[in-house]
Amino acid sequence: MSENKRWLLRKENIRTLWIIFIAILAATVIAGLFVHQHESFGIEDSFGFFAWYGFITCVGMVVFAKLLGIFLKRPENYYDDSNIDKSTNGDDHD
Amino acid sequence: MTELLFPPGLLLVIGALLMPLGINIRNALIFSLPVICLILIWSAPVGYVVTLPFLGFELEPIKITIMGQLFATVFSLMTLVGGIFAYKTASTLELSAAFAYAGSAIGVTLSGDLITLFVFWEIMAIGSTLVIWAAQHEGAYRASIRYLMVHLFGGLLLMTGIAGHVVETGSISFEALSLDSISQYLILAGFLVNAGAPPLSAWIADAYPEASPSGSVFLSAFTTKTAVFTLLIAFPGTWLLIPIGIYMIFYGIIYALLENDMRRILAYSIVNQVGFMVTGIGLGTEMALNGAAAHAFVHIIYKGLLLMSAGAVLYRTGKRRCTDLGGLFQSMPLTALLGIIGALAISSFPFTSGFVTKSMIAQSAADQHLAIVWFALAAASAGVFLHAGIKFPWFVFFQKDSGMRPPEAPRNMLVAMTVFAVLCVGIGVYPEPLYAMLPFAVTYEPYTAAHLVAQFQLLLFSGLAFFVMLPMMKRTLTISLDFDWFYRKFLSATASSGLRVMQVVKPFFNKSVKQIWQAFQKAFNASRLSDYHLASSWPTGSMVLWIGVILGGYLLADVYF
Numbered sequence: 001m002s003e004n005k006r007w008l009l010r011k012e013n014i015r016t017l018w019i020i021f022i023a024i025l026a027a028t029v030i031a032g033l034f035v036h037q038h039e040s041f042g043i044e045d046s047f048g049f050f051a052w053y054g055f056i057t058c059v060g061m062v063v064f065a066k067l068l069g070i071f072l073k074r075p076e077n078y079y080d081d082s083n084i085d086k087s088t089n090g091d092d093h094d
Numbered sequence: 095m096t097e098l099l100f101p102p103g104l105l106l107v108i109g110a111l112l113m114p115l116g117i118n119i120r121n122a123l124i125f126s127l128p129v130i131c132l133i134l135i136w137s138a139p140v141g142y143v144v145t146l147p148f149l150g151f152e153l154e155p156i157k158i159t160i161m162g163q164l165f166a167t168v169f170s171l172m173t174l175v176g177g178i179f180a181y182k183t184a185s186t187l188e189l190s191a192a193f194a195y196a197g198s199a200i201g202v203t204l205s206g207d208l209i210t211l212f213v214f215w216e217i218m219a220i221g222s223t224l225v226i227w228a229a230q231h232e233g234a235y236r237a238s239i240r241y242l243m244v245h246l247f248g249g250l251l252l253m254t255g256i257a258g259h260v261v262e263t264g265s266i267s268f269e270a271l272s273l274d275s276i277s278q279y280l281i282l283a284g285f286l287v288n289a290g291a292p293p294l295s296a297w298i299a300d301a302y303p304e305a306s307p308s309g310s311v312f313l314s315a316f317t318t319k320t321a322v323f324t325l326l327i328a329f330p331g332t333w334l335l336i337p338i339g340i341y342m343i344f345y346g347i348i349y350a351l352l353e354n355d356m357r358r359i360l361a362y363s364i365v366n367q368v369g370f371m372v373t374g375i376g377l378g379t380e381m382a383l384n385g386a387a388a389h390a391f392v393h394i395i396y397k398g399l400l401l402m403s404a405g406a407v408l409y410r411t412g413k414r415r416c417t418d419l420g421g422l423f424q425s426m427p428l429t430a431l432l433g434i435i436g437a438l439a440i441s442s443f444p445f446t447s448g449f450v451t452k453s454m455i456a457q458s459a460a461d462q463h464l465a466i467v468w469f470a471l472a473a474a475s476a477g478v479f480l481h482a483g484i485k486f487p488w489f490v491f492f493q494k495d496s497g498m499r500p501p502e503a504p505r506n507m508l509v510a511m512t513v514f515a516v517l518c519v520g521i522g523v524y525p526e527p528l529y530a531m532l533p534f535a536v537t538y539e540p541y542t543a544a545h546l547v548a549q550f551q552l553l554l555f556s557g558l559a560f561f562v563m564l565p566m567m568k569r570t571l572t573i574s575l576d577f578d579w580f581y582r583k584f585l586s587a588t589a590s591s592g593l594r595v596m597q598v599v600k601p602f603f604n605k606s607v608k609q610i611w612q613a614f615q616k617a618f619n620a621s622r623l624s625d626y627h628l629a630s631s632w633p634t635g636s637m638v639l640w641i642g643v644i645l646g647g648y649l650l651a652d653v654y655f
Contacts, residue, residue, distance in 0.1 A: 009421075009495065025558060028550045035544040041465050050472070050551035057473035058480050058559035061344075065351035066566055073352065073572040079582055 025051070099144060101155050102134040102166065103204060103214060106173065106197025110221075113190040124181050124189065128174035131200065135166045143206055151266050154206025160533045161387060165203040165323045167531070168391045169196055172315040172398055179402050179510035180308030183409060188228030192312040195221030199316035203323050207266040208256045208281075211324070215252065215288075218317060219245035225312055226305045234304040240578070241301035244287065244294055245317075252284025271328045282329055289321035289372060290365045291338050295345055296576035298364055303357035303414070307405030310357055314364055314401050315394045322371045322390045331378025336467060339376055342369030343474045350481035351567070352574045354415050356490050357404050360397070363440065363482040366474070367393050373471070374455035377462065380534040385454025388532055392447035392521055396439035399514035400486065403433030406503035406511070407490055413498075416569040421495035429503045430491040432511040439518040441483030442475060444549055447521035450528075450540040453549075457538060475549075476556035483553070484560045489569065 029048045037045040044050070109127045113120040140163065144156040173196040180189060198221055201214035219242065226238035258277030260266055271278050290298045302313045329335065346366025350359045367389070374386030406429045407422060408414055423430040435446070442448035452475065459467040502508070521528050529536040560567070618624055 008423075008492075021554075021558070025554050028547060028554055031547050032551060035547050037544050037548060041460070041468065044548075048551065050548045051555045053472060054476040054552040054555040055559050058476050058556045059563060061347055061473075061477050061480065062351060062559065062563045062566055065348045068348060069352050069572075069574070072574040072576075073570065074575055076354075076571050076573055078573060 098134055098138040098142065098156060098158075100134075101201055101204060102131045102170075103197045103199070103201030104155075105131055105134070106200065107194045107217065108197075110190040110193035110197065113193065114186055117186075120186055120189065121181055123193075124177035125174070127193065128170045128177065128196075131173075131197075132167065132170040135163055135170065135200075135204070148209070151207070151209060153210055153266075154268075155210050156204055157206025157268075158204065159327075160531070161323065161326055162203040164387055164391060164531050164533075165319065166200045168394050169200045169203065169316065169319075172196070172312075172394050175510045175513050176308070176312050176315070176398065178513070179311055179405070179507050182504060182506050184306060184308045185228050185230070188225055188306060188309055191221050191224035191228055192309070195225055195312065195316055197221075199320045202320050206268055208259070208268050209266055211268050212249075212253060212256055215320075216249055218320065219249060222313060222317055225309045226301055229304060229306040229309055231304075234306075237301045237304040240582070241297055243581075244297040248284050248287030248294075250284075251280050251287065255280030255282075255284055268324075268327060270330060273329075273332065273334075282325075282332070282334075285321050285324045285328070286338065287321075288317050289325065289368055290318055290342065291372070292341055292345065293577045295342065295365050296578035299349065299353075299358050299361040299576070300578055302361045302364075303355055307409045310361075311398055311401045311405055314360070314397045318364055318368045319390050319394055322368060322375070322386065325372065325375050326383060326387060330375055330383055332376055335372050335376030336464075337376075339369045339371070339373030340467065340470050340474075342366065342372060343470070344477070345369070347474065347477040347481045349574055349576070350485070352572075354417055354569045354572065356414055356416055356419065356486060357401065357408070359416075359482065359486055360400050360404060363478070364397060366478060366481070367397065367440065370452055370455055370471070370474070373467065374458070377455065377458050377464070377467070379458045379462065381454050381461070381536075381538060382458035384529075384532045384534050384536060384538075385451060385458065388451040388528055389448075389455065391528060391531075392439065392451050392518070395514050395517050395521075396436045396447060399436035399511055399518060400433060400440065400482070402507060402511045402514070403429050403436060403503075404486075404490070406507045407500075409507070410500035410503065411498055415571070416489035416493070417571060419490045419496055419498075420493035421491070422498065422500065423491040424495075425499040426491070426502050428508055429511070430487065432508070432515045433491065434487050435515040435518055437483045437487050439522065441479040441553055442549065443479075443483070443553060444541075444546050445519065445522045447518045447525075447528075449522055449549065450525040453540055453545060454538050472552065476552050476559075479553045479556040480560055484557055485567070488560075 029051050032048055032050070037049070106127055109123045113123055135158075138156070138158045140158050140160055142156070142158040143154050146153040146155055173193065176192065176196075177189070180192070184192075195218055198214040198217035202211055202218070205211040205214060223238045223242040223245070226234055226241055228234075255277045256266075258275070259271070259281060262275060262277055271281065273279060273282065287294055298318070302310045305313055325335065342365050344366075346362045346364070346369060350362035350366070353359045353362060371386040371389050371393075374382040374389065407419065407426065410426065411419065411422070413419055439446035439448045442452045456468060456471045456475070459471060503511070525540065529538075
């Protein structure tokens with residue numbers, strides 16, 4: 001059983017997985033040639049629409065998240081007690 | 095058929111109060127109450143109403159509707175399976191709170207008037223707060239108080255709205271409301287706070303991940319979906335809900351992409367999923383409403399499953415950050431497998447439950463020729479796979495080898511997860527029973543070649559994007575700022591600086607008041623008024639006494655003459 005597990009972690013097998021994955025991707029795009037999408041916007045029936053649309057929007061979302069992260073990310077302890085300590089220290093003399 | 099006179103939800107609430115009586119009673123209640131509740135829900139026909147006169151209003155504590163039955167059914171199911179997941183590890187406080195919480199959520203789905211709804215709404219807020227609290231650590235306690243504040247605020251909006259609505263229309267009936275005045279907008283706002291709508295979406299990711307491993311399973315199910323239910327009943331086809339829903343969808347994706355805590359990733363994805371439902375309610379066609387209701391139903395199941403697998407990992411490892419986890423598929427293969435089924439279902443992968451429900455919402459956007467909405471929903475479907483479908487299982491179960499070899503999840507947890515995983519696949523393969531429970535007749539056929547190809551392309555290329563972009567997705571030890579910054583940092587900062595200003599001003603203020611008072615006393619003592627008896631001393635009591643005597647005199651004079 002542990003043999004099987006190590007299989008997934010080995011480098012050369014990751015290459016195999018990539019090849020299988022790309023083959024499946026190609027298959028879905030080719031399959032798209034044989035069906036007719038009919039959402040009535042026109043573009044959705046063009047070649048491999050859902051493939052490139054899915055890919056590009058996802059890349060867009062990751063990049064957007066990354067950029068937003070520059071402004072929004074804070075250390076994990078950002079909210080920890082610092083404000084509370086400050087205010088209680090300030091109040092001590094009353 | 096026996097007559098249903100007792101609200102099924104109240105049964106769970108009362109049962110919850112009996113749970114502290116003993117561990118055996120508690121466990122018996124956990125397994126029997128949700129089943130009894132389920133039987134009661136289906137014991138009465140649609141359209142069945144129980145009325146109760148109260149302060150001049152006709153309350154309807156029980157009103158069976160198709161929509162109500164649908165939600166009450168999945169809530170009962172969640173309570174039962176959540177109970178199986180939790181009963182060995184959760185505290186009695188958590189379990190009773192969870193049952194009161196679930197019962198009040200069921201109460202909302204079966205209430206026919208706004209007053210009953212409001213009462214259950216508030217019990218829900220208290221129950222869920224206690225579920226968070228039951229995790230019993232400082233972070234959970236603080237998060238529960240912030241959570242309660244948000245929900246009391248939401249309840250306040252709702253209460254004000256209901257009061258105004260009743261004054262304007264004279265009706266307490268809980269039915270479709272038109273947005274005629276500020277009152278209905280307040281009701282809408284009250285519902286939206288619980289749905290996790292902007293700007294207050296942050297409460298979900300703030301509070302839910304602080305609960306215990308089982309607590310967050312219960313929490314994920316009820317509050318937001320009850321809000322979806324109320325929106326479905328009261329505001330179907332409200333245009334405003336479309337942009338709100340789409341904002342929630344992308345908010346959930348973006349924040350989940352930035353997040354490092356595995357349960358917070360799932361919490362953000364609740365907002366994302368509820369966004370799909372809210373958009374569907376805004377679209378308002380029969381198919382869209384069916385889609386929103388069905389999506390709520392299956393969402394509770396796969397989100398419960400995802401949080402159970404995350405909960406099992408947390409229970410076994412004590413770790414919640416992606417940066418600490420990884421490689422757990424080696425020693426927790428079943429948890430990993432079941433978690434992946436949940437992840438596929440949330441991504442609407444073909445042959446899972448999400449596929450047969452979410453697409454109804456997108457299809458109705460296409461039918462109405464709302465191009466922007468349709469393209470946004472398509473991008474969002476890909477984004478769900480990105481942030482929840484792959485990200486969660488990848489970072490928790492694969493990624494790198496963290497070196498941890500925790501034992502497989504306890505058996506009761508595996509049983510609960512298996513039940514939900516079977517439902518995820520079962521509904522996906524055979525959706526007809528679910529479709530039959532929906533409020534409108536279903537004409538939608540999910541399994542067409544075109545739909546399958548489109549969905550496979552969308553999801554698999556989203557997966558490609560994930561692995562291509564993996565270097566950019568490296569987890570960092572960070573949290574992300576959100577609207578809660580305003581009440582966690584800004585307000586406390588202004589409060590403490592305000593306090594400081596007051597401390598500076600206080601001596602001057604005291605001094606000047608004292609001087610004015612002394613000047614007044616001096617002037618008074620110098621005047622002839624100070625010679626009279628009552629003025630010689632200043633007891634408040636003597637003043638009150640004399641006022642009492644005078645008022646009493648008036649009263650007697652009024653009665654006798």
